[in-house]
Amino acid sequence: MQWFLDLGASVMLPIIFLVFGLILGVKFGKAFKAALTIGVGFIGLNLVIGLLTDNLGPAAEAMVENYGLSMQTIDVGWPAAAAIAYGTFLGSMAIIVGIAVNVLLLVTGMTKTLNVDIWNFWHIAFSGSIVYAITGNFALGIFTMVTHSMLIYYLGDISAKYVQKYYGLANMSFPHGLSVAGLVLALPLNWVFDRIPGLNKLNLSPESIQKRFGIFGDNTVLGFFIGIIIGLLASYGVGETLGLGVATGAVMLLLPRMVSLLMEGLSPISEAATDWVKKKFPGRELFIGMDSALAVGHSSVLSASLLLVPITILLAVILPGNTTLPLGDLATIPFIICLMVPVFRGDIFRSVIGGGILLAGALYISSWATPFITETAKSANFDLEGNTSITVLSDGGAWTTILFGGLGDQAGWIGIGIVFLITLVLIVYKSKVSDLKKGQKS
Numbered sequence: 001m002q003w004f005l006d007l008g009a010s011v012m013l014p015i016i017f018l019v020f021g022l023i024l025g026v027k028f029g030k031a032f033k034a035a036l037t038i039g040v041g042f043i044g045l046n047l048v049i050g051l052l053t054d055n056l057g058p059a060a061e062a063m064v065e066n067y068g069l070s071m072q073t074i075d076v077g078w079p080a081a082a083a084i085a086y087g088t089f090l091g092s093m094a095i096i097v098g099i100a101v102n103v104l105l106l107v108t109g110m111t112k113t114l115n116v117d118i119w120n121f122w123h124i125a126f127s128g129s130i131v132y133a134i135t136g137n138f139a140l141g142i143f144t145m146v147t148h149s150m151l152i153y154y155l156g157d158i159s160a161k162y163v164q165k166y167y168g169l170a171n172m173s174f175p176h177g178l179s180v181a182g183l184v185l186a187l188p189l190n191w192v193f194d195r196i197p198g199l200n201k202l203n204l205s206p207e208s209i210q211k212r213f214g215i216f217g218d219n220t221v222l223g224f225f226i227g228i229i230i231g232l233l234a235s236y237g238v239g240e241t242l243g244l245g246v247a248t249g250a251v252m253l254l255l256p257r258m259v260s261l262l263m264e265g266l267s268p269i270s271e272a273a274t275d276w277v278k279k280k281f282p283g284r285e286l287f288i289g290m291d292s293a294l295a296v297g298h299s300s301v302l303s304a305s306l307l308l309v310p311i312t313i314l315l316a317v318i319l320p321g322n323t324t325l326p327l328g329d330l331a332t333i334p335f336i337i338c339l340m341v342p343v344f345r346g347d348i349f350r351s352v353i354g355g356g357i358l359l360a361g362a363l364y365i366s367s368w369a370t371p372f373i374t375e376t377a378k379s380a381n382f383d384l385e386g387n388t389s390i391t392v393l394s395d396g397g398a399w400t401t402i403l404f405g406g407l408g409d410q411a412g413w414i415g416i417g418i419v420f421l422i423t424l425v426l427i428v429y430k431s432k433v434s435d436l437k438k439g440q441k442s
Contacts, residue, residue: 010039010040010042010043010046011039012118012119013035013038013039013042013116013119014035014036014038014039015035016116016118017031017034017035017038017116017265017266017269018031018032018035020116020269020273021034021035021268021269021272024269024272024273024275024276025272025276026268026269026272030268031268031269033265034265034266034267034268034269035265035269036265037261037262037264037265038262038265038266039265040261040265041258041259041261041262041263041264041265042262042293044254044257044258044261044262045255045258045259045262045293045297047258048250048251048254048255048258048297049255049293049296049331051247051250051251051254052247052248052251052331053331055227055243055244055247055248056230056309056330056331057327057330057331058234059230059231059233059234059236059244059309060234060309060313060326060327060330061327062234062235062236063233063234063235063310063313064313064325064327066234066235067317072323072325072370072389073323073324073325073366073367073370073387073389073390073391074325074327074328074387074390074391075324075325075326075327075328075329075366075391075392075393075396076328076390076391076392077327077328077329077331077332077392077393077394078178078328078329078332078335078392078394078395079328080328080377080382080390080392081122081126081373081392081394081395081396082122082126083380083382084126084129084373084376084377084380084382085122085123085125085126085129085376085380085395086122086125087380087381087382088125088129088132088376088379088380090125090128090129090132090138090141090142090145091122091125091126091128091129091380092125093125093142093145094121094122094124094125094128094145095118095121097121097124097128097142097145097146097149098115098118098121098124098145098149099115099118099121101146101149101150101153102114102115102149102153102289105150105153105427109284109431109432110427110428110431110432111153111154111156111157111427111431112157112160112173112284112285112286112287112431113153113156113157113160113173113175113287113288113289114273114286114287114288114289115153115156115175115289116288116289116290117175117176117289117290117291119291120175120176120177120291123148123152123176123177123178123395124144124145124148124149124152124177125145126177126395126396126401127144127145127148127177127395127400127401127404127405128141128142128144128145128148129141129376129379129380130369130372130373130376130401130404130405130408131144131404131405131408131416132144132376133372133373133375133376133379134372134405134408134409135408135409135412137412140408140412140413140416143413143416143417143420144404144408144416146420147404147416147419147420147423148177148400148404150420150423150424150427151400151419151423152175152176152177152180153175153289153427154423154426154427154430155175155180155183155184156173156174156175156176156180156287156289157173157287157430157431158180158183158430159173159174159175159179159180159183159339160172160173160287162183162339162342162343163295163339163342165342166341166342166345166346167294167295167298167342169263169290169294169295170270171270171273171274171285171286171287171288172266172270172287172288172289172290172294173287173288173289173290174289174290174291174292174294174295174338174339175289176291176292176335176339177395177398177400178292178332178335178336178394178395178398179292179295179335179336179338179339180339181336181398181399181400182336182337182338182339182340182355182358183339183340183343184399185340185354185357185358185399186339186340186343186344186354187343189340189343189350189353189354189357190343190344190350190354193344193350193353193354199349199350202347202349203347204347204348204349204350205300205345205346205347205348206219206222206299206300206303206346206348207346219252219253219256219299219302219303220249220250220252220253221249222252222299222303223245223248223249223250223251223252223253223302223303223306224245224246224248224249224252225245226248226303226306226307227241227244227245227246227247227248227249227306228241228242228244228245229310230244230248230306230309230310231243231244231245233310248306251302252299252302252303255296255297255302256297256298256299257297258297259293259294259295259296259297262294263294266288266290269288270288273286273288274286292335292338292339293335295334295338295339295341296334296335296338298338298341298346300341300346300347300348300351301334301337301338301341301351302334303348304337304341304348304351304352304355305333305334305337305355307348307352308333308337308352308355308356308359309330309333311352311356311359312326312330312333312356312359312363312393313326313330315356315359315360315363316363319360319363319364321364321367322363322364322367323367323370323391324363324366324367324370324391324393324397326359326363326393328392328393329392329393329394330393332393332394333355333359335394336355336358336359336362336394337351337354337355337358340354340355340358359393359397361397361399362393362394362396362397362398363393363397364397365396365397365398365399365401365402366391366392366393366396366397366401367391368402369391369392369396369397369401369402369405370389370390370391370396371389372405373390373391373392373396374388374389374390374391377390403419404416404419407419
């Protein structure tokens, strides 16, 4: 299985979708072109995200150096976290666990999400490996992965209406371990925001900004100015600041186009899946579970994410007790907030406030998780590059890490078992009661 993962998303996903399309009855030529387009789209997406990472990384390091910031532990970023998660023996079983749970929930009608985003099973590998590092109990680590998978599929189903309505991605959901964590916080926060006088009247969506400010509200121009602000905070020279501005403007322009290309490939497969379900299971919905990378190119997501870069560094400085130096995952912020943004109806102000609250918590959680992440990295033979400890802002700072890790540490099987039972009740209620009531109303 590892050799398949090593192919990377740009090769792995086209193979999966080619086979999936053929099973659904799509002609080989059409399925092959669609699958290849998906691969090309992912390559383009990764190139643009790489452009963002290559430009934001040095700017963040310059800010850290200019303002004399020194925390105990460096954030190594999600690529390292994924390598660590899949590098343990327990983590290597995550794909089998994730697929098995998905099939079981689909067969029993307890989820609508068919997850084809196999690479991102590393999120459950991460939580399972953390619990194993804390408790030394291998079976409990496996049980954690099962429970986390169930939670992700439950939240993935909830994400579907936001993914489809706001991002226009028909018949899709995001069973993405990192992104759904933000969704859980956004729902109550939005309820609070709607009841704050003044804030409930504010609308700072990209559309309203462009309508009010004309060319200066254009997504590419907005990205350029945000890049200029980051460059000034990094104390860049004129040339470097302008270069960063052009780069962030390019990201704002190019990412949506790469997502459109990817969607061009996904559409024939998605349509075939919908027709197949209608024919085989009349009245039943099926969502194709995809990587939340499909949403990171949206202008609201990118604008809020770029603004959150200096805010996250500032939070790391001023929060008492924080030991995490955010670097590796600053370019991952779009993935962290992409399911918060549609809940906030694209409002950039709400997204920045909500994202700031989430990231403040992430700094504390990743600080708490540092010894366990470091121990897991050592067991996976990960090169610490001379550091005595490492952490990860993204998954290491997700509330699921402290939920499973904390309960595993304090209550063992009983703690994780309670999460399992609560998740099972939520899944059954949503699939057998809530969705049935909605169907009767419509």
